[in-house]
Amino acid sequence: MSEEDYRNLLDTRARSPWRIAEAAVARRRRNLLEERDRLLIIAADHPARGSLGAGNRPFAMGSRVGLLERLCVALSRPGVDGLLATPDIVEDLLLLGALEGKLVIGSMNRGGVQGTVFEFDDRFTAYDTASIVRMGLDGGKMLCRIGLDEPATADTLESCSRAITDLASHGLVAMVEPFWSRRVDGVIAHDLSAEGVIRSMHIGQGLGATSAHTWLKIPVVEDMERVMSATTLPTLLLGGDPGIAAEQAYAAWRDALRLPGVRGLVVGRALLYPSDDDVAAAVDTAAAMLEVA
Template identity: 65%
Template sequence: MMDYHALTRTRADRPQAIAEAAAARIRRPWPDHGRPLFLVAADHPARGSLGVRDRPMAMAGRADLLDRLRVALARPGVDGVLGTPDILEDLLLLDALEDRLAIGSMNRGGLAGTAFELDDRFTAYDAATIAAMRFDGGKMLCRIDPDDRDTAATLQACAHAVSTLAAHRTVALVEPLWVSRVDGRVQVDPRPEAVVRGVSIGQALGTTSAYTWLKLPAIDDMDRVMAATTLPVLLLGGDPVERPDAVYARWERALRLPGVRGLVVGRALLYPPDDDVAAAVDRAAALLPAAT
């Protein structure tokens, strides 16, 4: 594990170094001509979601998380990272975002396990800051619960974010998930009908869908989901408690479908059962040519 004391000193003594690093960063072009996209997600801690499988505080150690992210970002085939300001700014100061895409996570206010979990307020990046930092997109979680009134406010906030990102000609990565509370816990509905319903709502948010991409779960009936949209889709990582072989097989099947343009994976790759981050990332990257 690297000693990050110098990073802490820079944050304390030269906070302007973050903006300087963002201005000087070498950017990676957004993939085109059908080349698949591979992003590593690191925005779970901002919602208080620190657990992975049987390790309830797995993501609590920032130095360990940064070590894992740097390993992942250095692997062939990885295009960039999705994270909150604290994460992306640490990576900027570590020069870990050179020639990598940086996607800012926007709404992190619906804290995991709370009574207000579905009040997904925008507490992190906004579109103006994403543009000013020369980042490559903004991601928003759009959980839809027909029994929770907070869903209406989330839909409105996400629509505004999509519109403002588009005004900056910046990608809006929308994650529309149909959910419900079961024994007080928010759970995603994985049925094809529910995923399609979420897609239908999420793709219509904002004044234009020109810059909208969708981030969707890879379910067994993914062909039915993809038939519901013409927008480009990235597959989300899935529940890290599943067996890795089952998760990789589902990604591989989904990546063959037209419109599926790559992966956004976090805990499943950053905290694999054997803690071999490089091997887990390489195994996922090997699936991506199937998307071309």
């Protein structure tokens, strides 16, 4: 992103906001699965929950200019199929022309702000189905944290169920990211055992009046063959933030991508903020894994 691009973006935001809708209508779209049957989606919806850290940098994502520059690099690399993000980021990238021919998945529930007493309250504060349809996006993603001691979980389950049903009525993907979770010393922790992930998958895939357009987004954990036997739904692997353990994470991704039912990767910070800051190289490494798989 050049300085001129940045200035034009600021000016358009202030003077011509209607151009966002025009860019959405004019955007060249694509089929969900084309030549390959594996997808590489770049995720950028963490900032909307106040989660700005990557690796050992607690405010890595604090600069919107820096994030947009990294996203433009990532989306320009061969083998990258699309973006998962909140409206603010999607709209910036639409104005920058970075989403032509890409899949765009809108992040829907960002209400559980990181570190708050209400973090389990994953209410829908970003995209809804109507706006996803209006903007010509390809689906919606929802976080579904299941806390046994958290009353807010009931509302999350109901809201996710409604969103899945609504998206399916338009033939759009509902990307469900389930976690079996609890608070440990005041901080939300996910059960990343095979048993914990399997429990969350069964609840997530049972939501909504139909699962015809539901995809799962799950973490890579030990015993992934057993984990993947828990579903027949298309499943994308959550990249997470491996920090200094990037090579171990990459090895786990490679193994999991070979399993039946796994349809690709959804990765954000691991590719946008690698330890050496070489975004292009990190994205190319992930894309090469999908080619091998």
